[in-house]
Amino acid sequence: MEKPRAPKGRWYMAGAAVAALALVGVVAKVSHSSLSKSKTLDEIENWGELPGMDQVIHKAQALKMDKPLRNLQDLFYDSQPEELPWIRTECVIDTVQAAAYLAQAVVFLYKAIDYDGLECPNNSPVGCAASVAGFITSITWIASYLSFAANACGQAVNNGALCAGDFTALMANFGEIATVGAAARADCDFGKNALQILTRT
Numbered sequence: 001m002e003k004p005r006a007p008k009g010r011w012y013m014a015g016a017a018v019a020a021l022a023l024v025g026v027v028a029k030v031s032h033s034s035l036s037k038s039k040t041l042d043e044i045e046n047w048g049e050l051p052g053m054d055q056v057i058h059k060a061q062a063l064k065m066d067k068p069l070r071n072l073q074d075l076f077y078d079s080q081p082e083e084l085p086w087i088r089t090e091c092v093i094d095t096v097q098a099a100a101y102l103a104q105a106v107v108f109l110y111k112a113i114d115y116d117g118l119e120c121p122n123n124s125p126v127g128c129a130a131s132v133a134g135f136i137t138s139i140t141w142i143a144s145y146l147s148f149a150a151n152a153c154g155q156a157v158n159n160g161a162l163c164a165g166d167f168t169a170l171m172a173n174f175g176e177i178a179t180v181g182a183a184a185r186a187d188c189d190f191g192k193n194a195l196q197i198l199t200r201t
Helices: 008-045 053-062 084-113 125-152 159-187 194-198
Strands: none
Touching (some): 125 159
């Protein structure tokens, strides 16, 4: 004896009911989130009406700053008319110093290449070391003064140029120590014939 089959319409009705329930749940969730979002926005817009907020505002207004807020206008030299002439003077001095060290670099290079008593590498090792160290030191000073000039000759403070100038000046000072350290041995030899050195051609 065969069991009676359930009509297909019943399964369709059950599936439709489940789909309708799912749709109602999604709509309720979306509407709830939008309502909570609008409520949060209303609270943000009306923050001044929160209880005790007026006391917080008065307390914040009564606070005193230890230092005034920095004005970015201070980074521009035109905002400090009394300092501008000194900054431009520094620009000129830095440029002249760079040119002077360029001339000194040429002199040290000449001494290292073709100068009796200092010529590298076959002449005097001490003189060669002094000439080469002097040339490298002069080039480093040029880089330092050009960096400082890039800051002083511009319209605003250039931190990158100041940083480069500081580091190259530090390197140049170490180069000065190397130069005078190499030259001290020859210069402090008091038994040499100074007249012969001066008249050497």
